[in-house]
Amino acid sequence: MTATKANDARSSAHSLEIVKVIEETSDAVSIVFDVPSGSEEAFAYTPGQFLTLRIPHGDDSVSRCYSLSSTPSAGRQLQVTVKRVDGGRGSNWLCDNATSGMRLDSLRPGGMFTPTDWADDFVLVAAGSGITPIMSILQTALAEHTNTIHLVYANRDEESVIFADQLRALTTAHPTRLSVQHWLESTSGLPTDESLRKLFGDVAGQRAFICGPAPFMEVAGQALSSAGASPDMIHKEVFVSLNTDAFATRTATPTAPSNSGAVVTVDLEGEVHTLNWPRDQVLLDVLLDNDLDAPYVCREGNCGGCAYSLRSGVVTMLVNDTLDQYELDRGVRLACQSIPETDELDIAFDR
Ligand SMILES: Cc1cc2nc3c(=O)[nH]c(=O)nc-3n(C[C@H](O)[C@H](O)[C@H](O)COP(=O)(O)OP(=O)(O)OC[C@H]3O[C@@H](n4cnc5c(N)ncnc54)[C@H](O)[C@@H]3O)c2cc1C
Ligand code: FES
Structure with missing residues (x-):
């Protein structure tokens, strides 16, 4: 089994052009990106979601999440606002170097910090x-x-x-x-x-x-x-810094089919897949090993970028630093932290 599609998806880093940098305060800038033609669907977002940027750091780079301060109705202009952190690698680089015409790699918007009921005050x-x-x-x-x-x-x-x-x-x-x-x-x-x-x-x-x-x-x-x-x-x-490289190419670790695993039905981007889910593997790894383009960013349980809906079955989450009780009660779970507890599960990436 190859991981080609999953690798492409992860490194489906989109190169975004900076069209404007606004000095908001002495230690914060807003950076406005233009969404390339053809990528409008990939960069559709809900208020409260974030971008993950690849920021140069010496010969290497760091991956950092920045919430969108723009609104979806602003169309193709995506704005993030970055405040300097003392000694911070990504924030200072952006505040010092981001300029109109520069291109930065970004993952698609992600995150769960979005109202679902706008009738509430x-x-x-x-x-x-x-x-x-x-x-x-x-x-x-x-x-x-x-x-x-x-x-x-x-x-x-x-x-x-x-x-x-x-x-x-x-x-x-x-x-x-x-x-x-x-x-x-x-x-x-x-x-x-x-x-x-x-x-x-x-x-x-x-x-x-x-x-x-x-x-x-x-x-x-x-x-x-x-x-x-x-x-x-x-x-x-x-707001935390990622410890992982969200843009890294992932090498698949194929697992032998096992009778003792659970069976999971996955609804992803309009297609339904039935997969064996070994008891000791997190769901995200199973999906990527099966060449599926599942969303994720941090793989540490703190960004919500891999959230899915558990329609039936039970999972244990190893770490959950992002979902609150409201979301858990509505069946939201993190693919990068989910281990199966029941023999059959039904899940959907519909967040
Ligand atoms: C979902 C999400 C949304 C976010 N949205 C925003 C946003 O809208 N705006 C915003 O400004 N930030 C946002 N953040 C935070 C942002 O991603 C970064 O964490 C922040 O900019 C700091 O990154 P940095 O690279 O500058 O700092 P880092 O390099 O990560 O450093 C952070 C701190 O750790 C210290 N440090 C670094 N390396 C070491 C080391 N080796 N040993 C000891 N100490 C060390 C630094 O001195 C600094 O004090 C968000 C984070 C998340 C997860
Ligand atoms: S990828 Fe960040 S919580 Fe799972």
Whole structure:
């Protein structure tokens, strides 16, 4: 068995041209890419999803995820917003070198940090660069839906607030639907559970989306719970650096057919496949070894790029740093971390 198709798919890195670089703050830039003609379908995305970029690093490269701060209605222009991390390889390279006309390799958009029910009122909570997916969600809600939105946005100081002008303009344009509260560390110190709870007010029944550094997300999550949000209404996006090369060519490790494996029916891109699933292999490896173009990015259980729907059967996930209880309750699982527990399973890549 060859892994040719899977390899092509993974390295189905698309070369994207940068058409604009916008200096947002002294340590953050937005990079706008043009989607090449013919790749529109591959780069269709939902608000909250991210691109994975291959960023030069010495003689090598690093793979980094960046959330789309644009909205799908912006058509062929994809925008990511990158904030410098002290000593960081990818973010500093992009802030220093990204320029109009340059080309960078990108994987297709991925991720699960996307509202599925736009009828709910939203409480959006961001810190620093965590505003990027939140901005896409917020603008889509205002343009295409009728719910109300309360944004709480924490930053070091006034100069580091990304999208300050756009947020001001949006609040003026939608005074009854959008309220924005800024938290500045320079004047108020680090946000605490209690201070955030006061800003949130009563959030019972609202759907919450949080994005920012891990310690902030921890405090914000606690504050949302004590302000009345139920756990299945709180969605989080964790910003971490990938440890793997998302663009690497993968070598297939064929497995002998086994009677003791499970049997899985896979619905992928409109085609249904029935496969043997050895008990000690994660689903993603089984799919790639069978030459199927299954989506993935990190293979570490933290990006959601390999999410699928478990229609029947039971799996164990080795690691899950990305799916929340709401998604798990709806049968969403990670292919890169799933081991079969039942003899028969039925799954679909329909996310
Ligand atoms: C789904 C997702 C979406 C994201 N969206 C965004 C976004 O919209 N905007 C954004 O700005 N970021 C985003 N990120 C984060 C982004 O992918 C990177 O993690 C971030 O830019 C830092 O990458 P870096 O290469 O600059 O830093 P890294 O090189 O990964 O370094 C990170 C930190 O580790 C330290 N470090 C590095 N190497 C070592 C070492 N060998 N030993 C000890 N310490 C070390 C660095 O000094 C630095 O403090 C997102 C991440 C994910 C997973
Ligand atoms: S590929 Fe990132 S969670 Fe599976």
